Amino acid sequence: MKKALLYSILILAAILCLLPFVWMISASLMANGHANVYPPRFLPDKVTFIQYKHLFSRLNVFRYFLNSVVVSVGVTIVSLFINSMAGYAFAKYRFAGEKSLFKLLLSFMIVPAQVTMLPLFLMLKYMGLINTYLAIIIPGMASVFGIFLIRQYLLAIPDSLIEAAKIDGANDFKIYFSLVLPLAKPILITLAIFTFMATWNDFLWPLIIMTNDSMYTLPVALANLMGEHNQDTELMMASSVVTIIPVVLVFLSLQKYYIKGIMLGGVKG
Amino acid sequence: MDKRSKISAAYLFLSPALLAIFIFFLIPVLAALVMSFTDFDIYSLGNLSYARFIGLQNYIEIFKDPLFWQSLKNTFYFVVVGGPLSIAVSLGAALFLSSRLVRFKGIFRLVYFMPVVTTLVAVSILWRFIYNPQFGILNYFLGFxxxxxxxxxGNPLWAMPAIILMAVWKNFGYNMIIFIAGLQNIPEDLYEAANLEGASEWNKFKSITLPMLAPTTLFVSIITMIGYFQLFAEPYVMTQGGPLNSTLSIVLYMYREGFMWWNMGYSAALAFILFIIILIISLIQLKMQRETNL
Structure with missing residues (x-):
């Protein structure tokens, strides 16, 4: 009895989580106007890919897709190197002011990103970087959260491994590249997923910094498209599907790493 | 290897990150503070020397600005109602999923987590159609x-609740994972001892689960609150801050002032007020936590 109740609640919640997506995918496969009916249709009468064709042939969605891929992959690769080096230094080196420096960095996490955006916009404007990929990659190069995550992970790795490599005569950079990075692989994957998804899904900063249509990332293009096509339910649903498919695929294929990362980040509290 | 070269290696490893944080975070934060004391506007954008120091003028004007108070009220509405609601749903889901009776936990967890990973803008557009008064599926089901x-x-009374409902749906999975981790850390023998004394489920929840989860709950409340104060994409996409400014959030107002009207001094002051609010509330939460621990 208790079990049945538990399962019905869990299944109902699962339906509530998925139903909007089911409707979204289904509406994206309908012909113009077929989603604007009462009562609503949950399955298309006849499956058509006309909305997707329209997106890629007339609305230049491939370009936005490419922009999103470039900035998300760019931020992920660059920040992975920079954060892992810093995380390694905090985990395995002792130097003056180490603890207070780390605490200072952690305290930055409370500052909302919006505070930095106005001066950052001006800075990048004077550097001539508005409407370039670098305008998104540069501010994303280092993250306190990333440094924190890597440090926590590396703290658990025994110092003796590193000492042994040193006795064998390896220098600091060789140790970082050929010992620390391979050892840290699971957390690097976790951080890569976090960074990729956060950059892919980000909206406010790309909205500010990409003012030229051809440089829009998918979320910016989507919001812009909504202005002109707010009655074209089927088309908007197709563009939403295109936007979320990559993150959903990344998540589904690497979900274990992602979930672990949240738990590791949450332990801090 | 001697100690000196070891230390210089540490600084080499640190320098790219520290440099990036210094130039692209710390300097902008300080510059924003300076900016908030100037009348930086569209003319200053062309020529920096047009910006003048005006002391606290921006802050004084903000306190007289009805739109600021409206956006503050709306943002608090979202944080105060949406935050606890999200956390309660997350905790509920975590408790259900931690039950020994449940199998296929991985699948449920995955499904509940799906809204978290999806792009906020895409999901906001999706929910705009779900909320459509004529054809939307929500009204259809409520009709039953x-x-x-x-x-x-379209109704100023319902617009914010609608945004909150969507936010709960979108976000509860994240905190649920953190709560599941927190629940796993509660020693099993506490419950066994309570069982021996014949404690009810509710009593066990109240006197074991909740107190043991307190650090997790604090962490979750702080990150949720910080995130919710930054409400932006949902009203930008779903309502443009309307109807009748009922969903205008602080960040949306800041964005409009700064990047649509280029009143960047005013906008910087708005950003700092947001920062100070977040700071104060985080400190209060931390203090409350310390006091309850004593």
Whole structure:
């Protein structure tokens, strides 16, 4: 009895989580106007890919897709190197002011990103970087959260491994590249997923910094498209599907790493 | 290897990150503070020397600005109602999923987590159609239980609740994972001892689960609150801050002032007020936590 109740609640919640997506995918496969009916249709009468064709042939969605891929992959690769080096230094080196420096960095996490955006916009404007990929990659190069995550992970790795490599005569950079990075692989994957998804899904900063249509990332293009096509339910649903498919695929294929990362980040509290 | 070269290696490893944080975070934060004391506007954008120091003028004007108070009220509405609601749903889901009776936990967890990973802008657009008063699926289902069609996003009374409902749906999975981790850390023997004394489920929840989860709950409340104060994409996409400014958030107002009207001094002051609010509330939460621990 208790079990049945538990399962019905869990299944109902699962339906509530998925139903909007089911409707979204289904509406994206309908012909113009077929989603604007009462009562609503949950399955298309006849499956058509006309909305997707329209997106890629007339609305230049491939370009936005490419922009999103470039900035998300760019931020992920660059920040992975920079954060892992810093995380390694905090985990395995002792130097003056180490603890207070780390605490200072952690305290930055409370500052909302919006505070930095106005001066950052001006800075990048004077550097001539508005409407370039670098305008998104540069501010994303280092993250306190990333440094924190890597440090926590590396703290658990025994110092003796590193000492042994040193006795064998390896220098600091060789140790970082050929010992620390391979050892840290699971957390690097976790951080890569976090960074990729956060950059892919980000909206406010790309909205500010990409003012030229051809440089829009998918979320910016989507919001812009909504202005002109707010009655074209089927088309908007197709563009939403295109936007979320990559993150959903990344998540589904690497979900274990992602979930672990949240738990590791949450332990801090 | 001697100690000196070891230390210089540490600084080499640190320098790219520290440099990036210094130039692209710390300097902008300080510059924003300076900016908030100037009348930086569209003319200053062309020529920096047009910006003048005006002391606290921006802050004084903000306190007299009805739109600021409106956006503050809306943002608090979202944080104070949406935050606890999200956390309660997350905790509920975590408790259900931690039950020994449940199998296929991985699948449920995955499904509940799906909304978290999806792009906020895409999901906001999706929910705009779900909330459509004529064709939307929400009104359709509510019709079965006799609820008359509601103009969710077009009615100033319903627009914010609609955004909150979507936010809960979108975000609860994240905190749920953190709560599951927190629940796993509670020693099993506490419950066994309570069982021996014949404690009810509710009593066990109240006197074991909740107190043991307190650090997790604090962490979750702080990150949720910080995130919710930054409400932006949902009203930008779903309501443009309307109807009648009922969903205008602080960040949306800041964005409009700064990047649509280029009143960047004013906008910087708005950003700092947001920062100070977040700071104060985080400190209060931390202090409350310390006091309850004593």
């Amino acid at each position: 239980i006799g609820v008359h069609p509601i103009d969710w996003l």
